[in-house]
Amino acid sequence: MNTRGLRSQLKDSVPVAGFCPQGAYGVQDTLRSGFTSVKNELLPSHPLEISEKNFQLNQDKMNFSTLRNIQGLHAPLKLQMEYRAARQIQRLPFLQSSHLALDTLRGSDESIGFEDILNDPAQSEVMGEPHMMVEYKLGML
Amino acid sequence: MATLTASRPSLGGFSFENCKRNGLLEGEANKVGCSLPAARKTGTTICGVTFKDGVVLGADTRATEGMVVADKNCSKIHYISPNIYCCGAGTAADTEMTTQLISSNLELHALSTGRLPRVATANRMLKQMLFRYQGYIGAALVLGGVDCNGPHLYSIYPHGSTDKLPYVTMGSGSLAAMAVFEDRYKPEMEEDDAKRLVRDAIAAGIFNDLGSGSNIDLCVITKGKVDYIRPHDEANKKGVRTGDYKYKRGTTGVLTKLVTPLNLDLVEESIQTMDTS
Numbered sequence: 001m002n003t004r005g006l007r008s009q010l011k012d013s014v015p016v017a018g019f020c021p022q023g024a025y026g027v028q029d030t031l032r033s034g035f036t037s038v039k040n041e042l043l044p045s046h047p048l049e050i051s052e053k054n055f056q057l058n059q060d061k062m063n064f065s066t067l068r069n070i071q072g073l074h075a076p077l078k079l080q081m082e083y084r085a086a087r088q089i090q091r092l093p094f095l096q097s098s099h100l101a102l103d104t105l106r107g108s109d110e111s112i113g114f115e116d117i118l119n120d121p122a123q124s125e126v127m128g129e130p131h132m133m134v135e136y137k138l139g140m141l
Numbered sequence: 142m143a144t145l146t147a148s149r150p151s152l153g154g155f156s157f158e159n160c161k162r163n164g165l166l167e168g169e170a171n172k173v174g175c176s177l178p179a180a181r182k183t184g185t186t187i188c189g190v191t192f193k194d195g196v197v198l199g200a201d202t203r204a205t206e207g208m209v210v211a212d213k214n215c216s217k218i219h220y221i222s223p224n225i226y227c228c229g230a231g232t233a234a235d236t237e238m239t240t241q242l243i244s245s246n247l248e249l250h251a252l253s254t255g256r257l258p259r260v261a262t263a264n265r266m267l268k269q270m271l272f273r274y275q276g277y278i279g280a281a282l283v284l285g286g287v288d289c290n291g292p293h294l295y296s297i298y299p300h301g302s303t304d305k306l307p308y309v310t311m312g313s314g315s316l317a318a319m320a321v322f323e324d325r326y327k328p329e330m331e332e333d334d335a336k337r338l339v340r341d342a343i344a345a346g347i348f349n350d351l352g353s354g355s356n357i358d359l360c361v362i363t364k365g366k367v368d369y370i371r372p373h374d375e376a377n378k379k380g381v382r383t384g385d386y387k388y389k390r391g392t393t394g395v396l397t398k399l400v401t402p403l404n405l406d407l408v409e410e411s412i413q414t415m416d417t418s
Binding site: 044045046047048049051052055110111112113114115116117118119120121 | 152153154155156157160161164238242245246249250253273274275277
């Protein structure tokens with residue numbers, strides 16, 4: 001159900017901008033992102049950027065709160081426990097994992113969206129640095 | 142640290158990386174005086190009408206890119222499911238991708254439920270997707286089909302609002318087509334009357350709107366049968382040249398004729414094989 005308005009999604013969601021310059025050697029990539037300014041870093045580059053980044057999060061939040069109102073607190077708690085368990089079934093962070101269990105739980109194994117067609121992470125041109133990604137995942141970074 | 146951004150895995154879907162750069166480029170281009178190229182739109186006339194046993198959808202076939210006709214015979218009636226078809230106006234790529242996405246989703250849904258999909262399902266999926274992208278996906282659609290509850294016709298706007306009506310028109314030629322509908326629509330028409338009405342409405346759009354043109358496509362959907370008539374009517378045929386600039390032999394009178402033979406001797410003959418693979 002997509003009934004929540006755009007503004008309400010801005011308040012309780014994850015901020016987008018990374019406070020570090022992106023590009024080789026930590027230098028600002030002027031060709032891609034233009035000249036630096038604090039305003040550029042804080043504000044999203046497109047009105048849809050924030051809402052798209054947090055879409056899945058907000059959907060889950062909304063579904064869980066509806067479920068809590070209908071069936072009581074145990075229902076979202078049990079579901080979240082299952083989600084947490086299913087999310088752990090994956091390969092190392094720099095490899096592509098299929099997230100089959102998580103998809104089946106969510107019901108997104110029976111639907112296609114733009115995230116399946118555009119920008120497939122398996123076909124991306126850049127690869128994450130494996131050591132960094134594993135350290136980040138384990139919280140050592 | 143610069144490496145932090147590389148340590149998060151990338152997700153699929155839309156990427157907004159180049160938005161700032163595009164904004165900057167557009168500002169620079171406007172300062173110099175030129176403008177960035179426009180997306181290909183289907184300045185269009187599309188319409189649909191419900192009749193006694195089903196739905197008739199109609200569309201013109203011109204696709205424009207700014208002030209130039211990009212495609213003289215494009216197909217604007219898209220397949221969604223065996224009993225549901227959708228006409229698309231707006232940005233051509235957006236309508237194409239949107240209808241294909243919804244068609245795939247509907248097929249998966251039908252496999253999961255085991256039933257023929259309903260038009261209301263397609264409508265709900267389309268409106269939720271278009272609202273999610275807040276109108277940035279420029280697709281205005283006329284969705285029509287016949288399911289277990291009878292014939293249905295919906296119009297869907299780029300921001301996600303929908304209307305369920307007996308007759309709808311969309312696109313730049315929608316006012317011309319709607320004028321024809323408002324004049325001659327009657328409830329519970331016969332199939333031939335409905336086809337003639339849709340043909341006339343699209344023709345009104347073609348002749349009175351610059352963004353619509355070329356031929357008229359029709360799609361008649363009834364219970365168990367779909368008739369995709371492309372083209373139903375070639376309203377604008379390309380003209381045939383009436384004159385010819387070639388002159389016949391003898392047009393110019395011949396005064397004198399002088400023939401000089403050139404005597405050439407064969408000096409050397411050599412054979413080279415050609416690679417004709």
